[in-house]
Amino acid sequence: ILTVQALLFADGGLLALGCNIFNLGFLPCFIAYPFIYRPIVGDKPSQNRILLGAIIAAITGLQMGAFGVVLETLFSGLSELPFKTFVLLMQPIHLAIGIVEGVVTAAVVSFVWKSRPEILEKTANTAPVNGFSGKFVLTALLAAAVITGGVLSWFASSNPDGLEWAVFHTTGKEELETPNRNIYSLLGKIQEKTAFLPDYGFRVSEDVKTDSSEPESIVNPGTSVSGLVGGVVILALAAFIGFALKKKNGSR
Incomplete structure (x- = not known):
């Protein structure tokens, strides 16, 4: 996800990609999930355990990442x-952000648990998830992703994120100045070429000036396309990786 964000949407620098993957990928997945969420939820999930585990794990993961x-x-x-x-x-x-993300995560996991509890039970025991139909769960999650990426993304806050907020209140600027070094310039040019939807929108020429007299519409086709394209790319990559791992395990 972080790689797709950096390459397609210019969200996060390429030089910082390794740090982003460690902070937002490794720490939550390999520390917060196995050592916090799993022990709290246990082998027999319940609504309260899922809520508590998701919130505490999300907060811990974000605190470590921050x-x-x-x-x-x-x-x-x-x-x-x-x-x-x-x-x-x-x-x-990031404590505040973690609480919100924990509640959202708990809502998604609770939906899966109520719809197909065997999914969580099998994954808790690291058992293969097969032998039953998950079409309803997959269809519902896919519909939620389409609605979120295609419509709800219009209402995303334009305020600075947690890092930008902290940097701004520390220095008075939302972003730090990029060092004048060749590697930064090179990676910046690469990102300009790969990011065909920079900042989750269509490219806008610097010569194009927005008429400030007209109110800006909430409907943003560029944001919708970005949300849908990002979702499709991530889904395709996840399916490819899952298929590759399944094939590799099956060949043993």
Whole structure:
């Protein structure tokens, strides 16, 4: 997901991709999930256990990721952000974000559990999920993804995200200045070529000026296309990886 965001939508720099994968991918999946969510939910999930486990795991994962950003920024030597101020801003804002993400995650997992409890029971025991139809669950999740990416994305907040908010309140700017080095310029040019929907919208020429006298419409075709394209690409990659792993395990 993070790689697709960086390459197709210019969301996150290519040079920071490794850090993003570690902070947002490794820590939640390999630390928060197995050591927090799984022990809380257990082998017999319940509504309360799922809610509690999802919220605590989401908060912990984001707190670790946020602190990782602070440490990586400090050790990079490319920024003069004061450690104490930066960390005191990063942790609370991501605490709030973690609570919201935990509730949303709990809602999705609860839906799967109520619709097909055997899915969670089998995955809890690392058993293959087969022998039953999951069409209803898959159809419902696919419909939710289409509605979210195609319509609800219009109402996404234009406010800075957690990192931008913390950087702004630390330095007065939402983004740090890019160091004047060849590697940054090279990767920036690569990203400009691969990101055909930058910032989750259609490319707009610098010569095109928006008429400020006309109210901006909520309906944003570029955002809808970005949401749908991103969803399709992620689904295709997930299916390909799953098929490849299944084939590899079957050949043993």
